[in-house]
Amino acid sequence: MTAGSPLPEGRRLRIRGVVQGVGFRPFVWRLARDLDLAGEVSNDGEGVLIVAWGQRAGLDALARRLVEEAPPLARIATVDEAELSEPAPAGPFRIVASRQGAATTVIPPDAATCPACLAEVREPGGRRHGHAFANCTHCGPRLTIARAIPWDRAHTSMADFPMCAACAAEYADPADRRFHAQPIACPDCGPRLWLEDATGARLADEPMAATARLLREGVVVAIKGLGGFHLACDARNAAALATLRRRKHRDAKPFAVMATEAQARALCVVDEAALALLASPAAPIVLLPCRADGGEALPDGLAPGQDHLGLMLPATPLHHLLLDAFGGPLVMTSGNRSEEPQAIDNDEARLRLAGIADAFLMHDRAIVNRLDDSVVALDEGGAPVPIRRARGYAPAPLALPFSDLPPTLAMGGELKATFALIRGGEAIVGPHVGDLEQAAALDDYRAMLGLYREIFAFMPAIVAVDAHAGYLSTQLGEALAAECGARLVRVAHHHAHMASCLADNGVGGGAHLGLLLDGLGLGTDGTLWGGEVLSGDYRGVERVGGFAAVPLIGGAAAMREPWRNLLAHLRHAFGPDWRTRAVPVLAHLPDATRLGLAESMMERGINVPTCSSAGRLFDAVAAALGLHAERISHEGQAAMALEALARPFAAKERPWRTVTGLDWGNLWRALLDDLADGVAPGRIAARFHLTLAQALADVAARVGHAGQRVVLSGGVMQNRVLLAALRRALRERDLVPLSHCRVPANDGGLALGQGIVAALAGA
Amino acid sequence: MSRLLRPGATVEMAHGGGGLATTRLVREIFARHFANPILAQGHDAARIEAPSGRLVMTTDAHVVSPLEFPGGDIGSLAVHGTINDVAMGGAQPIALSAAFIIEEGFPLETLDRIAQSMGRAARDAGVPIVTGDTKVVERGHGDGVYIATTGIGVVPEGVTIAPENIAPGMAILVSGTLGDHGVAILSRRQGLEFSTTIASDSAALHRMVADMVAAVPDIAVLRDPTRGGLSATLNELAEAAGVTMTLDEAAIPVRPEVAGACELLGLDPMHIANEGKLVCICPADRAQDVLDVMRSHPEGRDAALIGTVGDRAAPGTPGLLRMTTLIGGTRVVDWLAGEPLPRIC
Numbered sequence A: 001m002t003a004g005s006p007l008p009e010g011r012r013l014r015i016r017g018v019v020q021g022v023g024f025r026p027f028v029w030r031l032a033r034d035l036d037l038a039g040e041v042s043n044d045g046e047g048v049l050i051v052a053w054g055q056r057a058g059l060d061a062l063a064r065r066l067v068e069e070a071p072p073l074a075r076i077a078t079v080d081e082a083e084l085s086e087p088a089p090a091g092p093f094r095i096v097a098s099r100q101g102a103a104t105t106v107i108p109p110d111a112a113t114c115p116a117c118l119a120e121v122r123e124p125g126g127r128r129h130g131h132a133f134a135n136c137t138h139c140g141p142r143l144t145i146a147r148a149i150p151w152d153r154a155h156t157s158m159a160d161f162p163m164c165a166a167c168a169a170e171y172a173d174p175a176d177r178r179f180h181a182q183p184i185a186c187p188d189c190g191p192r193l194w195l196e197d198a199t200g201a202r203l204a205d206e207p208m209a210a211t212a213r214l215l216r217e218g219v220v221v222a223i224k225g226l227g228g229f230h231l232a233c234d235a236r237n238a239a240a241l242a243t244l245r246r247r248k249h250r251d252a253k254p255f256a257v258m259a260t261e262a263q264a265r266a267l268c269v270v271d272e273a274a275l276a277l278l279a280s281p282a283a284p285i286v287l288l289p290c291r292a293d294g295g296e297a298l299p300d301g302l303a304p305g306q307d308h309l310g311l312m313l314p315a316t317p318l319h320h321l322l323l324d325a326f327g328g329p330l331v332m333t334s335g336n337r338s339e340e341p342q343a344i345d346n347d348e349a350r351l352r353l354a355g356i357a358d359a360f361l362m363h364d365r366a367i368v369n370r371l372d373d374s375v376v377a378l379d380e381g382g383a384p385v386p387i388r389r390a391r392g393y394a395p396a397p398l399a400l401p402f403s404d405l406p407p408t409l410a411m412g413g414e415l416k417a418t419f420a421l422i423r424g425g426e427a428i429v430g431p432h433v434g435d436l437e438q439a440a441a442l443d444d445y446r447a448m449l450g451l452y453r454e455i456f457a458f459m460p461a462i463v464a465v466d467a468h469a470g471y472l473s474t475q476l477g478e479a480l481a482a483e484c485g486a487r488l489v490r491v492a493h494h495h496a497h498m499a500s501c502l503a504d505n506g507v508g509g510g511a512h513l514g515l516l517l518d519g520l521g522l523g524t525d526g527t528l529w530g531g532e533v534l535s536g537d538y539r540g541v542e543r544v545g546g547f548a549a550v551p552l553i554g555g556a557a558a559m560r561e562p563w564r565n566l567l568a569h570l571r572h573a574f575g576p577d578w579r580t581r582a583v584p585v586l587a588h589l590p591d592a593t594r595l596g597l598a599e600s601m602m603e604r605g606i607n608v609p610t611c612s613s614a615g616r617l618f619d620a621v622a623a624a625l626g627l628h629a630e631r632i633s634h635e636g637q638a639a640m641a642l643e644a645l646a647r648p649f650a651a652k653e654r655p656w657r658t659v660t661g662l663d664w665g666n667l668w669r670a671l672l673d674d675l676a677d678g679v680a681p682g683r684i685a686a687r688f689h690l691t692l693a694q695a696l697a698d699v700a701a702r703v704g705h706a707g708q709r710v711v712l713s714g715g716v717m718q719n720r721v722l723l724a725a726l727r728r729a730l731r732e733r734d735l736v737p738l739s740h741c742r743v744p745a746n747d748g749g750l751a752l753g754q755g756i757v758a759a760l761a762g763a
Numbered sequence B: 001m002s003r004l005l006r007p008g009a010t011v012e013m014a015h016g017g018g019g020l021a022t023t024r025l026v027r028e029i030f031a032r033h034f035a036n037p038i039l040a041q042g043h044d045a046a047r048i049e050a051p052s053g054r055l056v057m058t059t060d061a062h063v064v065s066p067l068e069f070p071g072g073d074i075g076s077l078a079v080h081g082t083i084n085d086v087a088m089g090g091a092q093p094i095a096l097s098a099a100f101i102i103e104e105g106f107p108l109e110t111l112d113r114i115a116q117s118m119g120r121a122a123r124d125a126g127v128p129i130v131t132g133d134t135k136v137v138e139r140g141h142g143d144g145v146y147i148a149t150t151g152i153g154v155v156p157e158g159v160t161i162a163p164e165n166i167a168p169g170m171a172i173l174v175s176g177t178l179g180d181h182g183v184a185i186l187s188r189r190q191g192l193e194f195s196t197t198i199a200s201d202s203a204a205l206h207r208m209v210a211d212m213v214a215a216v217p218d219i220a221v222l223r224d225p226t227r228g229g230l231s232a233t234l235n236e237l238a239e240a241a242g243v244t245m246t247l248d249e250a251a252i253p254v255r256p257e258v259a260g261a262c263e264l265l266g267l268d269p270m271h272i273a274n275e276g277k278l279v280c281i282c283p284a285d286r287a288q289d290v291l292d293v294m295r296s297h298p299e300g301r302d303a304a305l306i307g308t309v310g311d312r313a314a315p316g317t318p319g320l321l322r323m324t325t326l327i328g329g330t331r332v333v334d335w336l337a338g339e340p341l342p343r344i345c
């Protein structure tokens, strides 16, 4: 301080949000030193606390720059400032060690390798040259390696790797990018990488070069990644793809591809929005349109029947080095058999991936928590549409349009099971765990829930479950509520979907409309819903319209065999004489025996629950156009094929004008007429999407008023042709569409809405 | 042929009145088909020599539609079901009782057929029907005929069969193919035309059980997977014993025609009722002995080792029963609460 300057002032800054474990304190320390301030910065249970003294200009600059220049992984929610009356302490600005008990309780999401670390890994002669595990405060493994709180090395799987002197010095230096970087590692002290063959014998060669060589030869290699094992093969090698599909029992579900930015551009249309998402710290799989022109043609086996490819950039030094060594795009599919969760443990991988992988690129750092790759699509405006929220996003909290919600644990759905912890004004939505009927997923769900409850010191007062008593998540929730003495609240499936979308968009109370389109869920009236027009809010909904209920022939069998839905819809539309109308689609129905039995089931009510399902309508239309009518090999296959078929025509076609209401009789008439007239299937598919959008928007306009919000949720809203058409149709009718941006529209987003509904009902 | 059974004759209210009509009905139908020395005593309460040791007693009400189906009818089903309930306690049945609730207007000819089948089943099993009762309800108040049966039996020395005996590492065995009865009933009731006629597996299992417990007295538990199928039975046992269980899908015997029918109907053979099958849990090192005994009986011809008991686990949590699938995954086998409601969103 120079003589004659005004007296120093004191200020207290409270920063909330994702500000712990992201290098925030050293960042503040550097700023404060830069601005000639005295005082200290500390972590506590609420976030980061700064007390600083200096010139007013310097304090103002601190408050401004800590927002503007925040570390890449920080997410500042609020900054509260207050004057301090006490005098400045002596000495320079300092970082106060975390107090015991009030330690850094927050574990951040895993983050893709930052540019600085990548540069070090590629720098010849550098200390971390070629090191597959380099990381710093701005990047690296987080939730995947966490065993417990607080977030420090001793509670992660890095505890097995004592720091060398050089790493320890970096770790202790506030000026270093690795100050308090818990997973800090180098070739001297970090995890080891090796390649072993199918017999478990380690190969002597340099593992990265040897893996690349095997991949070039068309071999399937299991690769231990951040959140689990992947199965990798050369994405350009049709024979390798076929082998992988056969061994994995994965018939047609698209494979994700890992590529460099340049390779990605050769395969797909990568615009600015897509690149920003691909290169974000979360590094998700992004569904990108395949290049129609001059791009690189990849084998059909990669994503059969799809016009999009799931692409991701390398997220760890290991993956960067692998792509560098291999020199081309790699299939990176989850390391499992069929629909099982991916393997995370070395022995488990050797066992479960035996017969699938011919070699294993392994390392000795344990993956503690399985986290699947996240999947995001982009809408027509370039906004992210979350499909699967896991690695890179979990466990970051989501801010809610509420402030005082009681501690509520929401158990989510069944097939894309995800739980949520809700408290105060935020929700911590757990990662996508998968189909709970898979025993490994059920185990993971329990383990992950246990960890989250510990991390967030969470004791629920309310446990929210889906209204469907058969969901394993509901059964788990019932047991947990009893164990915790918490109140159990059952939430109708589509009410939860609607609330989820409202909360996702930060919308509080008010009377809203919702178009909830999905496979099925239990409605407020105890029947199966799946294509509903709802009116209401978090506290309750009323069904003001919806699709006609149509039999699910054979219950769950209707999800696997689209022809069942075609038959059910034809009979619903035309009655027992449906055959005379259905000539153009008879070829897509099975033989007379099976057809006769299916009709008997409908006539006699044998295992034919009815459901107003939107998903099954898509299956029926797909079957009518000959898309996977007999059987689908993975969820949504027929509907996704229908969407892909419609996409090129969506801008040019018009809806069928005869269709009004949501009963679909005229829709089938129009569709069959078009087929009889020889209209191209793609055009029919487009007309179907547009007709659905128009009919739904008409109902919304009839029951709603100008300016009213219309929520768009449920798994069918992942269909971007429909989503775009619906939003346009709603806007044309002066309605305000709201769609998902932070959690998926599918059941992966269910827990968020379920929890808020229950929290408000139970409060 | 008796005067009672003239063509077209039906059950009338008087047949349940306790008078001459009742006596005639009992004598000409039930007594004739069930004939045995104890019944012939003619007392309302049958007198049986008291055996030494532990007695078991069970009771069952039989309501089935249709009354007659491929592989059996309500009469034989009532006998087999009650004998099996006695046998699942490790006991040998001694005697049965049978009470009939008959709807007015029910064809006497059908009643005669059912009683005949019931008598034959009891005789074949070597277990007499020693007492009974008959009531008639007004037209529209019953579904043809209901039969309530009670059985008593004796447990051999040294046999203690109870879910508490189930311990980690034990073997899970099943005596034959699953789902036959449920699919047979469903297809006959609904007139579903499958390419092959599927017959009920209805059978008495006590003789096989006698040999099983004689060969391996430390059998932990026996159960007949009737309503709710194998899945309900094993979930119940896992819950009661506080253990996990893992089945091997490839080892579970299901007739191809049953599997095919289930596929089309959207049903799971694991959830379908059986009437002539048992599940046995025994120490793993005795599994082969038990299998050998079962396979030496016609009703255990297709017996198989289908899984093992896993670790101890807290009851009250879902997911205790698991199955390694054909492609190498492991899925949870849930029990159904009533009608199956699809879960997939």
Ligand SMILES: [Fe+3]
Pocket: A493, A497, A518, A519, A520, A521, A714, A715, A746, A747, B345
């Ligand atoms: Fe849903």
Ligand SMILES: [Mg+2]
Pocket: B058, B059, B060, B085
């Ligand atoms: Mg009984």
Ligand SMILES: [Zn+2]
Pocket: A113, A114, A115, A116, A117, A118, A135, A136, A137, A138, A139, A140
């Ligand atoms: Zn870094």
Ligand SMILES: [Zn+2]
Pocket: A163, A164, A165, A166, A167, A168, A185, A186, A187, A188, A189, A190
């Ligand atoms: Zn080091």
